[in-house]
Amino acid sequence: MEKSPNKINLLLYPISLIYGVGVWLRNKFFDWGLLEERSFNAPIISIGNITVGGTGKTPHTEYLIRLLQKRYKVAVLSRGYKRKSKGFVLAGDDTDVSKIGDEPYQMKKKFPNVHVAVDSDRCHGIEMLFSNFTTADTEVILLDDAYQHRYVKPGINILLVDYNRMLCDDALLPAGRMRERERNKSRANMVIITKCPEDITPFEINVVRKKMDLFNYQELYLTTLSYGKLYSLAHEDGEYPLTKIKSDVHILVVTGIASAYKLIDDLKEYSDNIHHISFGDHHDFSKEDIKSIRDQFEQLPDRKRMIITTEKDAAKLSSHPALDDYLKQYIYVLPIEVKFLSDQEKMFNYNINEYVRKNPRNSSLS
Incomplete structure (x- = not known):
């Protein structure tokens, strides 16, 4: 049986320290304005994580698609990890998986009426979605796996954290699985603890809250995996x-x-x-x-x-x-889906819908 991935390689800590300095410096360049964060006159929601893989980005992105597609024209923009193509690619009904990557391909097949595109340059990808004749009707953009892509400043930044590998129990790459330090969770507006036990107790929820130690402006949600x-x-x-x-x-x-x-x-x-x-x-x-x-x-x-x-x-x-x-x-x-726990679904849905409603897309980009 595969175990929960909680191992930390102490021998690799020196390399993690060097890696951490580079990440710290990059984030400071954004904080100081030496690297530019662009805002767009449209509702943009980012879904990502601090750790490498395995937090459930795709099921949570699909949840947002289901929530929003009834009222808005939704576009999903991903980098298309491991795809065999370059630049901006808009997925069509017959686009090969090698051109856009497995997760964008999966979402396009499940949601054919949603625009799905890939571009490693997210700013360029957003511009293309708004200027392309086929996708010009886009009203809201979901940025898949974009927590570290700070060139775009989303209206809502959603951070996913695996219940079985809390940030306080992890370490920076390569000793652990964290892309950046725990304190950088502060950029998130919403934090979702994923893969929780469906029968999680109030006591265990309080333990999670204390471990996350979020700021007052951050909302905490808990989800579990659900199978179709x-x-x-x-x-x-x-x-x-x-x-x-x-x-x-x-x-x-x-x-x-x-x-x-x-x-x-x-x-x-x-x-x-x-x-x-x-x-x-x-x-x-x-x-x-x-x-x-x-x-x-x-x-x-x-x-x-x-x-x-x-x-x-x-x-x-x-x-x-x-x-x-x-x-x-x-x-x-x-099929793998997500389900919110502790009666949080209505509050999450309301906050997402209100953000999109109050921030409609304008015709010009800022």
């Missing part, structure tokens, strides 16, 4: 919930995400036989990887076996040339 219904990668044969999985079925879980420990633990509630193949985050599956998946799958008992993967991994697996129809028919995709 499984659907087949090979064909449209409907959806069915995890509860229909029989306990004696052998499940091969294939993941290429930063942190799969909670997913694996949750799936053990439905099957006594969980087998896990773990790849690195945003993994590009090779022909050898597909063969390895097939070999391990063939070792499982016939007629009582299946493969479960995430939507992010399915984005790359679905069109992989080495994945044949035989293996594909056994692969099921598990």
Whole structure:
């Protein structure tokens, strides 16, 4: 079983100190005005983290899409991590995953009416969204994974923190997983503690509040992972919930995400036989990887076996040339969503909607 990633490599602390000086200096350049933060006359919401991967950025971005798309024309702007393209790319219905990256590809497939674009230069990406004829109707922009991209000053800055790896228990890269020091959480307007136990107690919530030690202007929310219904990668044969999985079925879980420990633990509630193949985050599956998946799958008992993967991994697996129809028919995709705890959903939704309503897009950029 994969453990919660709380290890800190003490031997790498000297390198972390050097890295920390560089990050501190960069942030000071922004604070002193030597590097420019640009504001735009439009509602812009940033979703990001301080730690490297695994906090649930995509499910939380998708939550915001669902919340806002009924009333506004939403655009999502990402850098398109590990994409095989350069500059600004606007996703179309048939855009290949290699051109925009797995997470933007996933969001475009799930929300075809939402504009999805990638650009490592977020300021340029915003300008392109507002000036491009196809996306000129954009009313609100969601910046995916942009907490460290300080060239854009968002109206709301949302910081995600993994419940299982609180900032006070972590360290700077490479000794730990933090991109910058804990004190830089002060830039956030909202802090969301993700992957919380669904049965978290009031006492545990108070412990979280004390550990985070937020300022009065910062709002604290708690969310947990919620799973949608499984659907087949090979064909449209409907959806069915995890509860229909029989306990004696052998499940091969294939993941290429930063942190799969909670997913694996949750799936053990439905099957006594969980087998896990773990790849690195945003993994590009090779022909050898597909063969390895097939070999391990063939070792499982016939007629009582299946493969479960995430939507992010399915984005790359679905069109992989080495994945044949035989293996594909056994692969099921598990959507991951988020659910707010402690009756906080209404307050979060209200604050987001009020910000967008009070800050409508103007025709000119500042």
